[in-house]
Amino acid sequence: KGYNYGIVGLGVMGRNLLYNIADNGFSVAGFDLDEEKVKQLHSDATSEMQMKGTGSLEEFVTTLETPRKIILMVPAGRPVDAVLDNISCLLSKGDIVIDAGNSYFKDTDRRISGMASKGLHFMGIGVSGGEKGARTGPSIMPGGDAEAFSLLQPMLEAIAAKVDGEACTAYMGKGSAGNYVKMVHNGIEYAIMQLISEAYDLLKRGANLTNNELYEVFREWNNGEMNSFLIEITRDIFKQKDDLTDHDLLDQILDKAGAKGTGKWTSEQAMEIGVSIPTIDIAVTSRILSAYKDERIQASELYAEKEINTPENKELFIREVGEALYLSTLISYAQGLALLIKASEEYDFGIPLKDVVKIWRGGCIIRSLLLEKFYSAYSENPELTNILLDKDISELVKSKIKSLRKTAAFAVSNGISSLGIQTALGYFDAYTTKSLPVNLIQAQRDYFGAHTYQRIDREGVFHTIWNSTNQ
Numbered sequence: 001k002g003y004n005y006g007i008v009g010l011g012v013m014g015r016n017l018l019y020n021i022a023d024n025g026f027s028v029a030g031f032d033l034d035e036e037k038v039k040q041l042h043s044d045a046t047s048e049m050q051m052k053g054t055g056s057l058e059e060f061v062t063t064l065e066t067p068r069k070i071i072l073m074v075p076a077g078r079p080v081d082a083v084l085d086n087i088s089c090l091l092s093k094g095d096i097v098i099d100a101g102n103s104y105f106k107d108t109d110r111r112i113s114g115m116a117s118k119g120l121h122f123m124g125i126g127v128s129g130g131e132k133g134a135r136t137g138p139s140i141m142p143g144g145d146a147e148a149f150s151l152l153q154p155m156l157e158a159i160a161a162k163v164d165g166e167a168c169t170a171y172m173g174k175g176s177a178g179n180y181v182k183m184v185h186n187g188i189e190y191a192i193m194q195l196i197s198e199a200y201d202l203l204k205r206g207a208n209l210t211n212n213e214l215y216e217v218f219r220e221w222n223n224g225e226m227n228s229f230l231i232e233i234t235r236d237i238f239k240q241k242d243d244l245t246d247h248d249l250l251d252q253i254l255d256k257a258g259a260k261g262t263g264k265w266t267s268e269q270a271m272e273i274g275v276s277i278p279t280i281d282i283a284v285t286s287r288i289l290s291a292y293k294d295e296r297i298q299a300s301e302l303y304a305e306k307e308i309n310t311p312e313n314k315e316l317f318i319r320e321v322g323e324a325l326y327l328s329t330l331i332s333y334a335q336g337l338a339l340l341i342k343a344s345e346e347y348d349f350g351i352p353l354k355d356v357v358k359i360w361r362g363g364c365i366i367r368s369l370l371l372e373k374f375y376s377a378y379s380e381n382p383e384l385t386n387i388l389l390d391k392d393i394s395e396l397v398k399s400k401i402k403s404l405r406k407t408a409a410f411a412v413s414n415g416i417s418s419l420g421i422q423t424a425l426g427y428f429d430a431y432t433t434k435s436l437p438v439n440l441i442q443a444q445r446d447y448f449g450a451h452t453y454q455r456i457d458r459e460g461v462f463h464t465i466w467n468s469t470n471q
């Protein structure tokens with residue numbers, strides 16, 4: 001009998017996932033063209049693991065039990081297609097290929113049909129938690145063929161992170177739903193990271209906090225209701241010393257943010273299917289703006305440094321920034337979840353929102369205590385179209401909104417850019433406004449383009465010949 005699972009791609013993520021699967025009593029074979037990686041796989045393995053690595057694709061495929069279950073841990077994009085091109089002719093009907101990278105969901109749809117025409121199953125699964133998560137328990141978002149999924153389920157549940165004894169993995173829906181959910185996870189990840197960076201800036205430039213003080217603030221935040229993975233690692237970052245100089249490492253890092261594309265896809269998707277996710281959009285575009293460092297330097301000289309009026313009551317300010325961060329984070333989740341709801345309808349994914357928030361509670365990058373509250377909300381009402389409409393969540397929001405407004409006002413009046421905080425607040429204010437001023441936009445559209453409008457007092461579509469008052 002052959003090995004239970006195969007992994008293609010033995011970079012750090014592939015290797016760690018392989019060890020995790022092997023630790024849970026499954027036998028696993030690994031393949032990588034790079035002999036060094038194969039060697040390293042063997043040298044870091046423990047003697048209890050039933051595993052083997054190889055640099056030969058043929059050998060790899062023949063050592064697997066059938067139906068084969070092969071997990072791809074290769075970079076998204078062309079490398080996935082390259083592996084499929086090479087491997088599919090070696091596979092047999094009914095074999096399952098599982099792409100565990102951050103693949104674009106439309107690529108997954110295309111690959112599902114391509115592989116199906118050869119009698120093979122293809123699935124896209126989202127895996128979150130970074131290197132450590134892959135090794136010790138990630139959050140896993142599988143989607144696609146339900147029958148193929150049921151073959152993988154016991155292994156996925158074994159290797160996933162656990163919260164209250166429950167595995168952080170569940171079926172996310174049909175087709176490319178797994179990749180879609182992971183994409184939105186990453187969009188939310190971008191938004192929260194943006195918001196945390198703004199809170200850092202407000203505390204640093206606004207209230208002159210040192211890295212040591214910031215460490216204490218984040219430590220306290222992480223010990224309370226704001227407990228989350230991203231707050232936790234931010235806390236640690238403030239303590240890290242640089243190996244090359246005697247400064248704190250954070251202060252030596254260039255302020256140009258990278259991005260691999262999942263955040264951008266989330267924004268593009270939201271635009272495509274008509275969902276408003278401005279805090280995620282702003283997080284994507286803020287990373288883009290950060291790259292224009294030379295221009296920013298020029299502009300900062302041209303417009304000179306702004307003077308900052310530090311808050312009189314530092315303690316109060318820190319508390320308000322914390323509450324603003326908490327609430328704007330909540331609003332970012334609300335936007336991402338609203339996108340998932342719409343996408344589920346649009347693409348007929350059948351995404352179970354309750355399970356999404358459940359499996360995000362552990363293992364993944366956006367895990368947080370807040371997700372417990374969302375889980376309760378969706379358990380009570382699985383049809384909830386926006387988390388802000390939940391009664392308990394609304395009480396929570398109301399208790400923090402004043403701090404969000406005060407923090408946003410402080411940032412604006414002191415010229416500290418806080419695009420994430422502002423858009424979270426702006427989204428909240430628009431979403432909770434009964435009558436928006438877009439009646440005027442409709443009037444303008446009809447004025448110059450005869451685009452018509454609807455009325456508040458009668459059914460139908462109307463057009464007016466608007467009077468010009470030009471003299």
Ligand code: 6PG
Binds near residue numbers: 130259261364
């Ligand atoms: C995760 C992360 C992971 C990766 C991001 C980084 O859930 O484990 O989201 O997938 O760190 O893709 O994305 P950027 O390079 O675009 O910031």
